[in-house]
Amino acid sequence: MDVVTIGETMAMFSPTATGKMRYASQYSRKFAGAETNVAIGLRRLGYQTGWISKVGSDEFGKALVAFVRGEGVDVSQVQEDNQAPTGLYFKEIRNEQEVYVYYYRAGSAASKMAPSDIKEAYIAQAAYLHVTGITPALSDTCFEAVQQAIAYAKQHQVQVIFDPNIREKLWDSKEQAKERLLQIASQADIVLPGVSEARYLFGESSLAGYAQQFLKNGTKLVILKEGSKGAHFFTNDRSGFVPSYPIERVVDPIGAGDGFAAGVISGLLEALSLEEAVARGNAIGAIVTTVNGDVEGLPDREELTRFIQAEKGDVDR
Ligand code: KDG
Numbered sequence: 001m002d003v004v005t006i007g008e009t010m011a012m013f014s015p016t017a018t019g020k021m022r023y024a025s026q027y028s029r030k031f032a033g034a035e036t037n038v039a040i041g042l043r044r045l046g047y048q049t050g051w052i053s054k055v056g057s058d059e060f061g062k063a064l065v066a067f068v069r070g071e072g073v074d075v076s077q078v079q080e081d082n083q084a085p086t087g088l089y090f091k092e093i094r095n096e097q098e099v100y101v102y103y104y105r106a107g108s109a110a111s112k113m114a115p116s117d118i119k120e121a122y123i124a125q126a127a128y129l130h131v132t133g134i135t136p137a138l139s140d141t142c143f144e145a146v147q148q149a150i151a152y153a154k155q156h157q158v159q160v161i162f163d164p165n166i167r168e169k170l171w172d173s174k175e176q177a178k179e180r181l182l183q184i185a186s187q188a189d190i191v192l193p194g195v196s197e198a199r200y201l202f203g204e205s206s207l208a209g210y211a212q213q214f215l216k217n218g219t220k221l222v223i224l225k226e227g228s229k230g231a232h233f234f235t236n237d238r239s240g241f242v243p244s245y246p247i248e249r250v251v252d253p254i255g256a257g258d259g260f261a262a263g264v265i266s267g268l269l270e271a272l273s274l275e276e277a278v279a280r281g282n283a284i285g286a287i288v289t290t291v292n293g294d295v296e297g298l299p300d301r302e303e304l305t306r307f308i309q310a311e312k313g314d315v316d317r
Helices: 034-044 059-070 120-124 140-155 174-185 195-202 207-215 256-269 274-288 301-311
Strands: 003-006 010-015 027-032 049-056 074-081 088-095 098-104 128-132 159-163 221-225 230-234 239-243
Touching (some): 003 034, 003 140, 027 059, 034 049, 034 059, 059 074, 174 195, 207 230, 221 274, 230 274, 239 274
Parallel strands (some): 003 049, 003 128, 010 088, 049 074, 128 159
Antiparallel strands (some): 010 027, 230 239
């Protein structure tokens, strides 16, 4: 297995028209969750990925597991819980720049995950463990489950990738969010924060200052994302900036960060240079924004190559 991830995937309702949610009467039902977005993104590029989770023993749970399985992600570590429902989320696309999300996930099946749901042998056979800051925000036992997964990863030399993915609505307080996210970051080999997330965690600083905060805790690679501008990478030896790809029309920006993560992780799995790995992350992040839905835009190899060549002016897109 190349990458194992742990988190909640939800039935997602995306309005068919833009504007305030109160006026939306029609939705298309999709599925999304930061961790499966990454697992699906990597799978489309040819990697073996696995997902640890819980869903409700309900129609949405069954449909979403079938969807993730259909994308080729291993779902052997996903359990059904008949005491709690599958989480839901609604999107509100006021316009392409202004998108809001509304969660109906408190007490969901995934929020019941606990350390005993993490199997050591499953983590041990992976090259990378990917975790986000969403799962530890779901409940105390989810935070402990993430910690358990990281502990197994460390015991078996599995590289830990952490995307803070700060969702303020899910945390009880900013203090708790900071404490728990920093605890996870300090155990990660690679961290992928947005610049605003680094500011949330450390206060005002320079980009190099943020990177130092992560590196001094033992992180080997920090990639600070600056949205449509591009991303900065830092190791103890070197740093650089890779500009993003310009997009004519953003349709739905949600999921871009997960596409970025899938691109970077695939680059690392292929031992690309950091510049190339970050460029691939930028490309996939950009492509995802052109499509409605969080996973629908994730490209396969052919689409990715076509996009990059078109950006270089080699071929038509
Ligand atoms: O990164 C995109 C995710 O935020 C989205 O797919 C839904 O997992 C999700 C969440 O918790 O917001």
